[in-house]
Each structure stands twice: as structure tokens, then as C-alpha cells.
Amino acid sequence: MGIRFILMVNKQGQTRLAQYYEYLTLEERRALEGEIVRKCLARNEQQCSFVEHRNYKIVYRRYASLFFLVGVDNEENELAILEFIHLLVETMDRHFGNVCELDIMFHLEKAHFMLEEMVMNGCVVETSKSNILAPIQLMDKAS
Amino acid sequence: MAGSSLMETFFQRTLEDLIKGLRLQLIGESASISKAMDEIRREIKSTDPHQVHCAPEALVPQLPLLLRHVLGIFPCRRGHVLHSLLPTRGLLTMLLLTPSMSPPLLVLITNQLRKDLTSTNELEVSLALECLSRIATVDLASDLTPELASKDPRSYLPLAPEFYRILVDSRNNWVLIKVLKIFAKLAALEPRLAKKVVEPICDHMKRTGANHEDSGMLIDDDPNLKYLALQALSIVAPNHLWAVVENKEVVIKSLSDGDPSIKLESLRLVMMMVSESNVAEISRVLLNYALKSDPEFCNEILGSILSTCCRNVYEIIIDFDWYVSLLGEMSRIPHCQKGDEIEKQLIDIGMRNPFELVEALLQPRTNLLPPLIRAVYLQSAFKVLVFCLHSYLLQSGIVASTTCPDNLAPNVLEVLSDKDHPEGTDLAPHDASAHSKQEEGFNPRVLNQSSEDLPIEYGKRQVLVMVKQQPLIH
Numbered sequence: 001m002g003i004r005f006i007l008m009v010n011k012q013g014q015t016r017l018a019q020y021y022e023y024l025t026l027e028e029r030r031a032l033e034g035e036i037v038r039k040c041l042a043r044n045e046q047q048c049s050f051v052e053h054r055n056y057k058i059v060y061r062r063y064a065s066l067f068f069l070v071g072v073d074n075e076e077n078e079l080a081i082l083e084f085i086h087l088l089v090e091t092m093d094r095h096f097g098n099v100c101e102l103d104i105m106f107h108l109e110k111a112h113f114m115l116e117e118m119v120m121n122g123c124v125v126e127t128s129k130s131n132i133l134a135p136i137q138l139m140d141k142a143s
Numbered sequence: 144m145a146g147s148s149l150m151e152t153f154f155q156r157t158l159e160d161l162i163k164g165l166r167l168q169l170i171g172e173s174a175s176i177s178k179a180m181d182e183i184r185r186e187i188k189s190t191d192p193h194q195v196h197c198a199p200e201a202l203v204p205q206l207p208l209l210l211r212h213v214l215g216i217f218p219c220r221r222g223h224v225l226h227s228l229l230p231t232r233g234l235l236t237m238l239l240l241t242p243s244m245s246p247p248l249l250v251l252i253t254n255q256l257r258k259d260l261t262s263t264n265e266l267e268v269s270l271a272l273e274c275l276s277r278i279a280t281v282d283l284a285s286d287l288t289p290e291l292a293s294k295d296p297r298s299y300l301p302l303a304p305e306f307y308r309i310l311v312d313s314r315n316n317w318v319l320i321k322v323l324k325i326f327a328k329l330a331a332l333e334p335r336l337a338k339k340v341v342e343p344i345c346d347h348m349k350r351t352g353a354n355h356e357d358s359g360m361l362i363d364d365d366p367n368l369k370y371l372a373l374q375a376l377s378i379v380a381p382n383h384l385w386a387v388v389e390n391k392e393v394v395i396k397s398l399s400d401g402d403p404s405i406k407l408e409s410l411r412l413v414m415m416m417v418s419e420s421n422v423a424e425i426s427r428v429l430l431n432y433a434l435k436s437d438p439e440f441c442n443e444i445l446g447s448i449l450s451t452c453c454r455n456v457y458e459i460i461i462d463f464d465w466y467v468s469l470l471g472e473m474s475r476i477p478h479c480q481k482g483d484e485i486e487k488q489l490i491d492i493g494m495r496n497p498f499e500l501v502e503a504l505l506q507p508r509t510n511l512l513p514p515l516i517r518a519v520y521l522q523s524a525f526k527v528l529v530f531c532l533h534s535y536l537l538q539s540g541i542v543a544s545t546t547c548p549d550n551l552a553p554n555v556l557e558v559l560s561d562k563d564h565p566e567g568t569d570l571a572p573h574d575a576s577a578h579s580k581q582e583e584g585f586n587p588r589v590l591n592q593s594s595e596d597l598p599i600e601y602g603k604r605q606v607l608v609m610v611k612q613q614p615l616i617h
Contacts, residue, residue, distance in 0.1 A: 047402035048366035078371065 002122040004071040013037050021122040050078050061085050091129050373408040380415045414451050419459050438478035445481045497527050
């Protein structure tokens with residue numbers, strides 16, 4: 001319910017991070033990603049950030065070279081999801097400092113940790129950056 | 144008394160000094176003014192309210208004069224000054240005794256008066272009322288009426304018709320708000336009044352509600368806002384179609400927007416606006432757009448037209464002639480991928496009164512068509528007749544199962560052998576495309592109301608003829 005999946009894709013269409021909240025086989029995921037990415041990358045800046053695809057919506061935003069795509073149910077609030085994407089980026093920025101695509105590539109597990117703190121079973125459960133980063137900072141300290 | 148006279152002189156001195164000081168000050172010396180204000184504040188707070196009440200009248204005009212002076216020089220600080228000074232009741236008394244009040248002061252004390260009028264402390268309320276009685280102006284009265292009415296609503300009941308008139312006529316939102324507040328109090332006393340008032344209030348809500356937010360958002364440049372505005376309209380549409388219709392032009396303009404999501408949403412909205420009266424017009428407009436658009440959106444438009452028109456067994460279509468021609472036109476649009484759906488609908492409509500269909504098929508002028516087409520006509524004529532025969536036989540209960548065409552022929556011969564066959568057949572070619580449909584003048588609505596027997600009877604005669612000439616094998 002709520003969020004179906006979260007993807008981070010670069011301009012060339014390569015998926016840098018994918019988190020799914022409903023079960024899809026590997027083949028299905030690849031097909032889905034291909035379709036959606038093609039649709040979103042083809043759009044220009046003047047167009048709105050919401051794309052309708054089959055029976056759900058994709059809310060996306062581009063940050064430098066990375067596209068953040070979130071697939072949501074039709075009943076979900078689009079503007080709220082846009083804010084959620086921004087929160088995600090800000091959280092990563094606070095942790096990595098001037099986060100860029102390479103950071104996510106080299107520290108993929110950290111990005112996943114952060115995402116898992118924020119979203120559980122398709123619902124946003126945590127929005128406080130300090131609360132989200134606390135366990136990750138603990139892990140860093142311990143290692 | 145001595146103490147008070149000391150205070151008076153102290154006060155006086157400060158005031159005179161202050162005025163002199165102000166006159167000498169350059170404009171913009173807000174620091175010194177704040178200092179002076181602080182001093183005044185301290186003094187006023189420190190003085191016993193009783194003493195302030197007893198201040199001699201000579202002293203009293205000074206303060207308002209001072210205030211006016213200060214406010215005149217530093218208009219921007221007005222609010223701040225009054226806000227900090229007003230909490231003291233003493234000031235209010237002084238203002239009370241002022242011969243004239245400047246309009247800006249009035250505006251600023253309105254809020255304070257409002258608070259006082261609704262306060263639980265009787266003293267404050269009485270003070271405010273007295274102040275109001277001296278300085279009341281029309282504006283002040285109208286602003287503060289809700290608060291006055293809350294104290295004694297009953298006395299305002301006779302004025303209800305006046306208020307009702309204002310409610311219905313006024314276009315000013317602030318006035319409306321005030322009147323609504325008054326009515327809230329009055330309605331608690333008079334339920335009949337409430338019922339009467341509900342009607343114009345609903346009208347107001349309808350008018351202002353959707354209009355305000357939506358038309359603003361629709362003409363915004365930000366594509367996100369436009370999309371969300373269209374979505375909001377589509378949510379509101381089932382209950383308040385008037386809102387959608389009012390924004391019709393904008394919605395239709397959005398059909399040609401660069402953004403595919405926006406186009407989809409506006410298409411959906413347009414479909415919601417469709418009704419019997421505007422089906423033709425809307426379809427015309429949409430087909431024009433379809434011709435100009437890319438293949439994907441074109442098919443979207445066609446798909447939505449088809450699905451809307453065939454809803455509830457074609458309930459919104461009155462003129463089937465026109466609809467069939469529209470179907471034909473749609474099939475001829477380049478990039479059309481909805482061939483299956485169009486075909487299904489054509490067959491559906493055609494078979495609702497087959498005998499007219501067969502009549503059209505058997506027209507002599509179809510002989511002019513090329514032979515390939517005539518062959519198709521021929522085949523289709525057979526198909527239609529078999530269908531009719533089958534329906535008739537089912538009705539009469541002769542044939543239980545539907546799957547033995549070989550047995551059909553002898554049975555039919557038996558049953559129909561006693562009927563006569565007046566006309567000879569002229570096996571005409573048949574064109575399954577919209578071409579033939581345009582020659583027909585059928586009106587299924589009228590015919591469907593009659594029983595199934597009529598077409599079956601007619602078809603029966605045709606079938607008999609066929610059967611006599613060649614067995615029906617299908």
C-alpha cells in the first residue's frame with residue numbers, strides 16, 4: 001500500500017538503487033524498469049513530475065545526474081511523495097556530505113539502510129533526519 | 144492626593160519633554176522613540192490605575208496628542224506603538240475622552256475593542272461599550288456587530304431580514320463572513336431562520352469553492368499544479384459537474400498541452416462532461432485533436448470515445464446514423480489501433496435490427512461494387528440470415544443445441560415448407576465496412592422496442608428462399 005517501489009536511475013538509464021515493496025520476479029522488474037525509465041527520461045523540464053503507468057503513478061524528480069522515481073498507488077498524494085523524495089536526498093546529503101551518484105554506488109548498503117529506516121512496507125514511517133541517521137552513525141562508529 | 148499630583152507633574156514633564164524632544168528629532172530616530180515609549184510604558188504601568196483615572200483633564204489631551212504626533216511621524220510603527228500601549232485600561236479611558244479620533248486609530252483599536260467585548264471581565268466589557276458609544280462610526284459598528292450580537296442575540300432578531308438581504312446580494316467576502324457569524328448566533332435561537340438561510344449559503348459555497356482554487360491553479364504555468372488542478376476537478380466532477388463545465392475552455396486547451404500526463408487528465412475530464420446533447424460536438428473536437436496528435440494519444444482519444452459511447456448499451460447516443468459514420472471515420476484515421484473495438488461495436492449495432500441490414504445488403508446498386516467486395520457482401524448476407532434463423536429456432540425451441548449446422552437444413556425445410564416465398568433473391572455483395580452503414584437509415588431504438596419476432600419473421604422468409612436454393616452450411 002502507498003509506495004510500490006523506489007528507483008534511482010542515472011541519465012543513461014542504469015539503475016543505481018532499486019527497492020521494491022511488492023513482489024515482482026527479476027524479469028518483471030527489469031521490464032518494468034526499462035519501460036518506466038524510458039518514459040521518464042524522455043520528458044523535459046517543462047512537463048509535470050507525475051506519470052501514469054498501468055494502474056499506478058510514478059512520481060519523479062531529477063537531481064543533477066540522478067533520477068529518483070517512486071511508484072505509488074493511485075490514491076497517494078503526489079506532492080507528499082515529491083517532498084519525500086526531497087527528504088531522502090537531504091538525508092543522504094547530510095550523511096555523505098554533498099552526495100553524488102558515486103557515493104551511492106560505493107556505499108550502496110548505507111543508502112539501503114537509510115531507505116529502510118524511512119519506508120516500511122510501502123509507508124513512510126520516519127521523517128526526522130536525526131532519527132534516520134542515528135543507527136547508521138552508530139554502525140559507523142562501531143566499525 | 145499629594146502623591147497623585149506628584150505623578151501628574153512627573154507625567155506632564157515627561158510629556159512636554161517628549162514632545163519637545165520629538166520636534167527636535169530627525170525622522171528615523173526610532174531608537175530614541177522606542178526609549179521614550181519604554182519610559183511611557185513603564186510610567187503608565189507603574190501608576191495605579193485609580194490614579195490614572197483621576198488624572199486631571201488637562202493632562203488627558205496630552206497623551207492622545209502625543210500619540211497622534213508619534214503616529215504621524217512614524218506611520219510604520221503605529222501598530223507596534225498601540226499594541227504595546229493598549230493593554231492598559233487607562234489608555235482606553237483616555238482615548239474615550241478624546242474629542243476626535245483619527246481613522247487609523249479607529250482601525251487599530253477595533254481589534255482591542257473586539258477582544259474586550261468578548262472578554263469575561265465585566266469591567267472591560269463595560270469600558271469597551273462606553274468607548275464604542277462615544278466613538279462609534281458606521282464601519283466600527285459593522286465590524287463589531289458579531290461580538291455585540293453574541294451578547295444579546297435576541298435583540299438582533301428583528302434585523303434578520305436586513306442581514307438576509309445582505310447575505311444574498313453582497314459579493315464582498317468579508318461582509319459575507321460577518322453576516323454568516325451573525326446568522327450563526329441567530330440561528331441558534333430560531334430554527335426556521337436556519338432553514339431559510341441554508342439555501343443562499345449553499346449557493347455561495349458552490350460559487351466560491353471550486354472557482355477560487357481551481358481556476359487559479361488551472362492557468363498557472365507550473366505543470367505540477369496544472370495536473371493537480373485537473374485531478375481535483377475530476378474528483379469533484381461526479382457531484383459538481385457545473386464546476387467542470389465552467390472551466391471547459393481551459394480543459395480543452397489542456398488537451399493540446401505538451402505534457403502527456405496533463406493531456407490524459409484533461410481527456411478524462413472531457414469524457415466526464417459528455418452527455419446526450421453534446422456528444423456530437425465533443426466527438427468532433429476530439430477527433431480533430433486526434434488527427435493532430437501523436438499515435439499514442441490518438442489511440443487514447445479513440446479508445447475513450449468508444450468506451451464512453453458504448454456505455455450502458457449506447458445510452459447517450461440518439462442518432463445512430465451519425466454514430467455509425469463516426470465509427471467509420473475513426474477506422475480511417477491513420478495510426479488507428481482500435482480496429483477490434485470498432486468492429487465489435489459495428490456488429491453489435493448492426494445486429495440489433497438485422498432485417499434492415501439485409502435490406503441494405505440486397506440493394507441493387509451494390510452490384511456496382513467490385514467483385515471482391517460483392518463476394519464479401521454475399522458471405523455476410525448469409526451470416527446475418529443464419530443468425531436470424533438461429534434466434535428464431537431457439538425461440539421456438541426446435542433446436543436445443545447450437546452446434547449442428549448440418550441438421551439445420553432438413554429441420555428448417557420441414558418447418559417452413561408451408562410458407563410461401565414471395566420474392567426472389569438477388570444475392571447482392573456486401574461490404575462490412577462503414578460504407579454500407581451509411582446507406583442504411585435504421586433506427587435501432589425504435590425497432591428494439593418491438594419484439595424479437597418481427598425481424599425473425601422477415602428473416603425467416605429470406606432464409607426459406609435461401610434454403611430452397613442451397614443448403615445452409617456454415
